[in-house]
Amino acid sequence: MALEDFEADMMRCSRCSDCKFAPASQLDEDWPEICPSIARYGFHSYSAGGRFVAGLSFLTKRVGYSPELLDVLYKCQLCGACDVACKKDRELEPLEMMTEFRAHCVRDGQTIPAHAKLIESLRQNDNMMQRPRAGRGDWARGLGVRTLAEGNVEVAYHAGCRLSFDSAQWNIARSAIEVLQRAGLTVGIAGDNELCCGGRAYEMGYREPLAHYADQHRKTLAAAGVKTLVTSCAHCYHAFKILYHKIGKPLGVDVVHVTEYVDRLMAAGRLELTTEVPMEVTYHDPCHLGRLAEPWIPWEGEEKKVMNQLVLRDPPKEFRRGTHGVYRAPRQVLERIPGLRLTEMARIEGYSWCCGAGGGVREAYPDFAAWTARQRLDEAAGTGADALVTACPWCIRSLEDSTRQTGATIDVYDVIELVHKAL
C-alpha cells in the first residue's frame, strides 16, 4: 500500500471525532478518552481524524514537510484505539493510513533524529536497545535451556530486545522458561544469536528491517525444526504473527504469546497452579497483544461507486475491528491463580488505553510516554487493586518508569511472574 491508496478514506472521514472517545455504550465519565495523542495535545490534528485531514492536505500539496507535520505524525503511539472506534460504524483505515504516512516520510528522508539513531544501531547490532550483540542471551544463564542450534527442542522461546537487554526484567523471561519447563517442555532459545523482530522499526516508518528479520527468523526456525514459537513480548508477537503475514512473509510456525500457551497448558491439565497468591489485580491489555493482534486479513480488489455515492468493494472486504485480539487468555490465566482476584478498569480490550511506549513515542517523546503511562496508572489505582498486571515488557518498562518519575504507588507485574509465584 502507499499513502495515495488512502486518499478516498481521507475524503470519507466525516470529522465526527468518534476516534477520540470510547463509544457511548462503554463510556466511563472518569475515563472517556481513548486517544493519548489528542488527550495530551488537544488539537484536532493530533487525532486520527486530524491526520486524515493532514494526509489530504499533503497529497494535494497544500502542505509539505515541516517540523509541525512530523510532530503531528510521530506524537502518536499507533496504539489503534482510534481505529477500533472509527470502524465501529464505518469502513475506514485510519491506523493503516497513519502507518503508511510515516513510511512515506522515511522514504523521503524525513526522519526523527531519535528514531534514526536507533535504526542505525539496529543495523549494526540487530537490537532496538542500542546495545552490542554480545550478551543477548545472558538472561538465560543457569536455566538449563538448549539453544536452537543444538536442536531437539519442542518449543522455541523468543525473549525480544527489551527482555534480553533490560536486566531488571530478566525475571519475566526466566519465569516463562521455568513455567514451560514445569509443564515438561524442552524449550530452546536463540541466545546470543537472537535477532530483533523488526516490528518497532516498521512502526517508526522503516520497512526493510521487518522483511529482513522475517527471512532470518524463518530460516532459523526451519533449521531447528521447530513448529511453535512462544514469546513474552507483545511487540514481537504482533510482528511475527500479524506484520510478517501482512508483508507476505509468514513464519510458517504456530506463533503463540506465553499467556496463550500457558492457558492452553492449563486447559490440557499439563500445568497446575497450587500456591496462593492473595492479591487483587487489574489487567492492562497491551495494544499489540489486544486489538492490534487481530489476525491479518489480506484483501486485493477494487472499489466501485454505485450512483456516485455507495462504495462497494469487489470482492467484499472484511475489516479488522479489534474484536479478535488476545483478550481472554491472559485473563483466564489470572483467574486460575489461587487466591488472586481480577478487577477490571474502565477502558479494556478494544478500547484499552495505551501504556505510552508504542509507535516510537517512548524513544522520541519520553515525556509524552510517561504522561500516557501515568494516566493508566491512575486508572488502575482507581480500581482499588494492589497491582497492575500486563503481558508485555514494553508496557512494564513504560509503566514502571512512570511510577518512578511521577510517584505513582501501584505495583506492576507481568502475568507470567504471578503464574511463577503460583507454581
Ligand code: SF4
Ligand atoms: S477518523 Fe473515523 S472516527 Fe475519526 S473523525 Fe474520521 S470518520 Fe470520525
Ligand code: SF4
Ligand atoms: S493510534 Fe492511538 S495515539 Fe494514535 S491517533 Fe490513534 S488512538 Fe491516538
